[in-house]
Amino acid sequence: MRIHVINPNSTTSMTDQIARAAGAAKADGTEIDAVTAKGTPASIEGYSDEAMSVPSMLSAIREAEARGASAHVIACFDDPGLAAAREVAAGPVIGICQAAVQVAVTIAARFSVITTLPRSVPVIEDLVAHYGASGRCRRVRAVDLPVLSLEADAATARMKLLAEARAALRDDGVDAIVLGCAGMAELCEWLSQEIGVPVIDGVTAAVKLAEAMAGGGFRTSKAGAYAYPRDKSADLAGAPALAH
Numbered sequence: 001m002r003i004h005v006i007n008p009n010s011t012t013s014m015t016d017q018i019a020r021a022a023g024a025a026k027a028d029g030t031e032i033d034a035v036t037a038k039g040t041p042a043s044i045e046g047y048s049d050e051a052m053s054v055p056s057m058l059s060a061i062r063e064a065e066a067r068g069a070s071a072h073v074i075a076c077f078d079d080p081g082l083a084a085a086r087e088v089a090a091g092p093v094i095g096i097c098q099a100a101v102q103v104a105v106t107i108a109a110r111f112s113v114i115t116t117l118p119r120s121v122p123v124i125e126d127l128v129a130h131y132g133a134s135g136r137c138r139r140v141r142a143v144d145l146p147v148l149s150l151e152a153d154a155a156t157a158r159m160k161l162l163a164e165a166r167a168a169l170r171d172d173g174v175d176a177i178v179l180g181c182a183g184m185a186e187l188c189e190w191l192s193q194e195i196g197v198p199v200i201d202g203v204t205a206a207v208k209l210a211e212a213m214a215g216g217g218f219r220t221s222k223a224g225a226y227a228y229p230r231d232k233s234a235d236l237a238g239a240p241a242l243a244h
Contacts, residue, residue, distance in 0.1 A: 001031070001070045001071075001215065002030075002031045002033055002068055003026065003030055003031070003032055003033065003072075003207060003210050003211065004033045004035065004067075004073070005019065005034045005073045006035050006037060006061065006064070006072065006073070006074055006075060007034070007075050007076070008050075008054075008057045008076045009043050009044050009147075010037055010038065010039065010040045010042055011036070011042050012036050014147075014151070015035070015075075017183065017186055018034060018182050018203055020185075020186065021188075021201060021203045022034060022073070022075075022204075022207045024204075026207055027211055030211055033067065035064065037053055037056040037057050038056050040053040040056050040057075043146065043147035045119065045120065046119055046120075050081070051080075053076070053081070054080055054081035057085065058081065058088050061085055061088055065088075065089060071091045071094065071214040072089055072092070072094070073093075073094050073096065073099075073206040073210055074096065074206075075096055075182045075202075076096065077096055077097045077100075077115065077182060077202055078120070078127070079095030079096070079097045082095045083225070087226050087228060089220055091214060091219060092210060092214060092219070094209050095202075096182060096203055096206045097124065097127050097131075099206035099208075099209045100179070100202035100206075101128060101133045101178070102205070104137075104178050104200055105133050105136050107198055108175040109136070110138050111138065111174050111177065111200075112140070112172045112174045112178070113128070113141065113177075113178040113179075114141045114164050114177060114179060115142050115181055116146060116147050116183070117142055117144065117145070117147075118142045118144060120142065120181075121140045121141075124140045125137075138172035138173060138174050140180065141164050141168060143160035147181060147183050148183075157184075157187075158190075161184065162194055162195070165191055165194070174197075175197055176198045176200060177195070177199045177200070178202070179191075179199060179200065179202065184201065185201045185203045188200070188201035
């Protein structure tokens with residue numbers, strides 16, 4: 001089985017980290033095909049970055065399908081272009097936010113999400129609501145660090161993440177923490193040991209869900225909203241010329 005993991009931003013060092021997390025999570029016999037999007041923002045921090053990342057990501061998914069990908073993982077917690085990706089893919093497409101939320105509501109009664117910048121909080125709140133988990137998510141918190149600082153200033157990132165996780169346990173009354181950025185993937189096990197409750201990394205959750213769905217033979221439905229994009233080249237062939 002081949003799982004295509006696409007990093008929608010253009011930072012290769014983040015792709016390397018995502019690939020390591022995916023590789024640690026995968027089952028024997030699963031191949032991780034980790035790809036960095038081309039010509040996209042260095043990080044995804046807001047709606048404009050999301051929009052700019054989608055065309056390259058869709059091209060990467062088409063190319064991965066041609067290489068024999070069984071399923072796809074969008075490794076950005078904003079789940080950018082998820083519906084569009086499902087249109088172009090035959091195999092299942094898993095967003096790491098959706099996967100993390102599904103795991104959280106399965107293993108914990110209440111959870112909080114910890115992300116990077118405050119501007120990402122409403123984006124994630126809307127996603128959690130879209131996935132039907134608002135009643136279980138106590139709060140979306142931010143460590144107030146840019147995405148790329150998670151790697152560039154790792155010591156500060158760890159300190160702020162630990163402080164925010166402890167505040168979530170103290171003030172939010174939660175029994176699990178969801179990491180709200182793919183760049184936090186390798187901090188999952190450390191943080192769980194520090195705070196004593198499950199910490200959910202979306203990359204790991206998405207890889208395991210992708211394996212399960214592909215292994216079960218599930219494919220993306222092409223009967224309705226996720227049908228392949230139409231070829232419109234013939235749409236105007238028989239149309240009358242417009243009057244000038």
